[in-house]
Amino acid sequence: MQENQAAPMPNATAVHTDLEAEARRAAMVERIKDRQRTLGAPLPTRIEHALTVVPRHLFTPGARLESAYGDGAVITKTDACGVNLSSVSAPATIASMLGQLAVEPGQRVLEIGSGGYNAALLAELVGPEGEVTTMDIDAEVVDRARQCLDRAGYGRVRTVCGDGVFGAPDFGPYDRLIVTVGAEDIPASWINQLTSQGRMVVPLRTRALMRSWALDRDGDRLVSRSHLMCGFVPMQGVGSRQRARVDLQGGAVTLWADEGPEVDASVLEEALSSPRVQAWSGVTRRRGEPFGDLDLWLATTLEGTCVLTATQDAVNRSVVAPSWRLGTPALVEGASLAYRAKQRPVGDDGDTFEFGAFAHGSDAQRLAALLAERFRVWDSHVRGRLKPQMEVCPSSANDRDLPSGCVVDKPHSRIVLSWHAPTT
Ligand SMILES: C[S@@+](CC[C@H](N)C(=O)[O-])C[C@H]1O[C@@H](n2cnc3c(N)ncnc32)[C@H](O)[C@@H]1O
Structure with missing residues (x-):
């Protein structure tokens, strides 16, 4: 810039919005930290940092700043009957599921169910050496997420349109897989696309109750590490199921x-x-x-x-x-x-x-x-003594090969829930 050239005048409305957004974002992060403290699971510093730097309002265009930084999900698509099809999930739910996922720098992550926001947080968590792929069954959602990611400076996140039940084998294997839509089963493709030490976090319904389960791969099985209460829109495509x-x-x-x-x-x-x-x-x-x-x-x-x-x-x-x-x-x-x-x-x-x-x-x-x-x-x-454990076994597993517990048979897996004293 030449010495006597006037600096461009900042757009007053944009500056005002940015400052207000930053203040609201900081307040949102404080509320999440308080909540996590109350739950006895303090928010990890790296997740706090990601929540602080990713401009959530850029992923909720059209929503007021109060909603973008409020405690609820921001609905981005409904069907003709008013049923929610897509949303940017509630920030506290996102934060606690990221805590379950325990992403490390340099890892390769697949997100099933896009909104753009969580993918941007994942990009912060894996850093420049890592890779994030986010996929959605709905082309409109993918386009929207792509535009929001680019606008917010996360061009390096890969967006894919397809049915998440099949995963995205072309870009795996994944160290981490996170499902952000309600699942009724665990397809073998998700297990097969995880690395041998990989972890997935999935909102899974068993016996009519949905919980977000963190599941570590153990050969052709998955073993749970934690669970949380949660609610998610139901999966569409071949994984959708008529509920009883x-x-x-x-x-x-x-x-x-x-x-x-x-x-x-x-x-x-x-x-x-x-x-x-x-x-x-x-x-x-x-x-x-x-x-x-x-x-x-x-x-x-x-x-x-x-x-x-x-x-x-x-x-x-x-x-x-x-x-x-x-x-x-x-x-x-x-x-x-x-x-x-x-x-x-x-x-x-x-x-x-x-x-x-x-x-x-x-x-x-x-x-x-x-x-x-x-x-x-x-x-x-x-109460206060035992915790649930979930083991996800292949649908071909014999009864005698299952651990003892409540067996929930799904089309693609045999899930066993049992209760144990925590080991640590
Ligand atoms: C709650 S939203 C995802 C929120 C998002 N992760 C965020 O950043 O907040 C759930 C998404 O899952 C998508 N979805 C539903 N069924 C799917 C499937 N079989 N495969 C991939 N995406 C699916 C929906 O289109 C919807 O956009």
Whole structure:
């Protein structure tokens, strides 16, 4: 630039946006750090750095800065019925799944389900020596991610359009594979495209419960290292699956019975209109205390469990009063149904709540008592003592070659869930 040439005037709106975005990003990172601290899993410094430098708002064009840096996912595509097809995932979910993935500099990573943002974070984590490929089944999503990545300075991330069930063999093998869409099974292609020491993180549904599992390769098997609660849009393409659902009361209450019991809608319809029976367990929790493993433990140790969801209207009309209307464990036997009840406050501090069961139908008394007893067993034998372990075995594995535990048979894998005391 010549000495007397005026410097170009910065665009005032752009500067304002950048500063505001930076401040909002810093606040988002602080909230994530607080959350991770509360969960007892401090945010690794390298992930904090990536979250701090990647401009998330450049991956959510059209969204206000408050939304881009808010706590929720930013929906980027819905179908004709309003069902979410694509989003930039919630930052806290992304951060904790990256923690599970434990990416090292120089590694080769495949992401299945693109939005651009997570791929940019991965690019920061692998550094200039590493490689990131992100793939999506939807060409529109891939184009969008490509444009956002280029605009944000991540031209080195590879974008691929294709069904993630097949992986992207041309660019593997991968040290890390992360799936950011809800999976119902683990196809062999994902295992085969991992290096022998590789790890995948996948939101996988077993017995109607989705958890993000970190799974390490061990020959032709995978063994879990950690799990987290999560929710993701369902997979499209050849990996999509019609879920086993039974709608009651015109869809006001739904039972999700993937790999669970046979549910007869007509007899349960009648049960639901019979009086509610309750059984309280004496087991309590403090406000904010996580208890997500209770549901997984029930689902894997008690035959007949499924998951109940209900509309807000059904809850308002007291048709059901579940612990969480978007997914509460339930137990079905013949013409009777029990579920984990909305917890009731106990004591004077306003911060202590008791687990209980509500039930309907001819056998309601027994089922409610049975569920309450399971809460007591969980409290005395499992809570804070045992952790779930998942082993993913090939679909060809014989029963005698499986570890002991709850076997969940999927089309492409045999999954075994068991409970153990943590080794460290
Ligand atoms: C939650 S979004 C991904 C979010 C993203 N990773 C981010 O950066 O926040 C899930 C994506 O998975 C994609 N998807 C669904 N089924 C797929 C499949 N079989 N293969 C690849 N992508 C798929 C959807 O099109 C959608 O864009």
